[in-house]
Amino acid sequence: MNIPMVDLKVQYHAIKEEIDRGILEALEKTQFILGPNVTAFEEEAAAFLGVKHAIGVASGTDALHLALAAAGITEGDEVITSPFTFIATAEAIRYVGATPVFVDVDPKSFNIDPARIEAAITPRTKAVLPVHLFGQPADMDAIQALCTKHGLLMIEDCAQSFGADVNGRMTGTFGALGAFSFFPSKNLGCYGDGGLVTTSCPELAERVKVLRNHGSKVRYHHSVIGYNSRLDEIQAVILRVKLKHIREYSEGRRRVAHLYSELLAGTGATPPFEDGKGTHVYHQYTLLTDRRDAIMKALTDAGIASAVYYPIPLHKQDVFAADYAGVSLPAAEEVASRCMSLPIFPEMTEEQVRRVVDVVKSALKA
Structure with missing residues (x-):
């Protein structure tokens, strides 16, 4: 799949x-x-x-x-x-x-x-x-x-x-x-x-x-x-x-995201946070994990896409590095080193979500 x-x-x-x-x-x-x-x-x-x-x-x-x-x-x-x-x-x-x-x-x-x-x-x-x-x-x-x-x-x-x-x-x-x-x-x-x-x-x-x-x-x-x-x-x-369909698309993304979070509970991967004040529309479903490379390799081997948004914080980018030399933004740097995003789109099926989660869980247990 x-x-x-x-x-x-x-x-x-x-x-x-x-x-x-x-x-x-x-x-x-x-x-x-x-x-x-x-x-x-x-x-x-x-x-x-x-x-x-x-x-x-x-x-x-x-x-x-x-x-x-x-x-x-x-x-x-x-x-x-x-x-x-x-x-x-x-x-x-x-x-x-x-x-x-x-x-x-x-x-x-x-x-x-x-x-x-x-x-x-x-x-x-x-x-x-x-x-x-x-x-x-x-x-x-x-x-x-x-x-x-x-x-x-x-x-x-x-x-x-x-x-x-x-x-x-x-x-x-x-x-x-x-x-x-x-x-x-x-x-x-x-x-x-x-x-x-x-x-x-x-x-x-x-x-x-x-x-x-x-x-x-x-x-x-x-x-x-x-x-x-x-x-x-x-x-x-x-x-x-x-x-005309944007509310439907947003609900589809939220359905997928909440299923991911439910199925990944207790795995050690940190799911996205919702603060309860507003509606998260999940342009990306982004986890934090110390096993990022292993999970992404397992997903790739299984034919499942994944991505890192964003691996280098802006103050560390070459174009800005000279102007921000010595600047430390530890939370952004840690998130960038541990984040990874799983597939998400409104039409994603429960079968697809469960398949992604199975591979992630297997990688975490390996």
């Missing part, structure tokens, strides 16, 4: 007729740049998330970049964020000339530890950029309170958390801006690159719209230096279809 990390084909075939019809209709209309499906998706996503404005952009990385730029983060500023995430989070901070300030994570949630944020604030700090890693919402109450106390912006990295909430309020609606990714493997994924910026501030929304379209409000009139970062019309078609 070969089991991939995520099976995009089975999901596509379940919605194939509607996807194919929508794409063909878009091709017939030939409105390919900022067309009607982009507008409709932006409105539908904003309504689903409970935010006033949603602006489609070309990727999740661009969503972070344009959110920071629209917020006025610039050279000389500092942005506090997590070292345990994909590099795009810190890349985007560098794109606008600012400095990422890495704060250690909570080893249970893998998200930035609010208790450590205040000590990292300096006169140059302009924003906090929490990451809702693996679909687990960060501690929004604590982070928001710190931002209010110190007059800081909060910009959320929601690349892995579409549909996650905290006490019923969706991620991407707490900060001044939120940034989402629609990379194909994401919980809400298109069939290429795509991203979204959310905000309830009309001025910030207008800035993002101008920045994504070459700094232009009116064609051939350019008020600022902008970018070419527009969500593709065909990708918007796909996202509109999938958005």
Whole structure:
């Protein structure tokens, strides 16, 4: 039984007729740049998330970049964020000339530890950029309170958390801006690159719209230096279809995750943590174990995928190492050395989950 990390084909075939019809209709209309499906998706996503404005952009990385730029983060500023995430989070901070300030994570949630944020604030700090890693919402109450106390912006990295909430309020609606990714493997994924910026501030929304379209409000009139970062019309078609099913997809992921945790109880592997304040949507199902290499080898031998997200914390990456020499973030470093992710997708069957668990248990006993 070969089991991939995520099976995009089975999901596509379940919605194939509607996807194919929508794409063909878009091709017939030939409105390919900022067309009607982009507008409709932006409105539908904003309504689903409970935010006033949603602006489609070309990727999740661009969503972070344009959110920071629209917020006025610039050279000389500092942005506090997590070292345990994909590099795009810190890349985007560098794109606008600012400095990422890495704060250690909570080893249970893998998200930035609010208790450590205040000590990292300096006169140059302009924003906090929490990451809702693996679909687990960060501690929004604590982070928001710190931002209010110190007059800081909060910009959320929601690349892995579409549909996650905290006490019923969706991620991407707490900060001044939120940034989402629609990379194909994401919980809400298109069939290429795509991203979204959310905000309830009309001025910030207008800035993002101008920045994504070459700094232009009116064609051939350019008020600022902008970018070419527009969500593709065909990708918007796909996202509109999938958005109708996102609650079902989230519940499917949670079903799989909870079955994993039930079957792995007592094995010594530490399952993902849920804090009870919000809904974890399990973009990844990530364990902590001292037997990572043995488990991954056993899974590979059995035709089952696994992965390590992320093996090197950002402050240890070559591109940042010189600037953060001597910086120790022990929780992030330990998590990175012990974490591993098992296959998870909404359509995963109980048989598949049990097969994965059987192999993991055998490896742990060996």
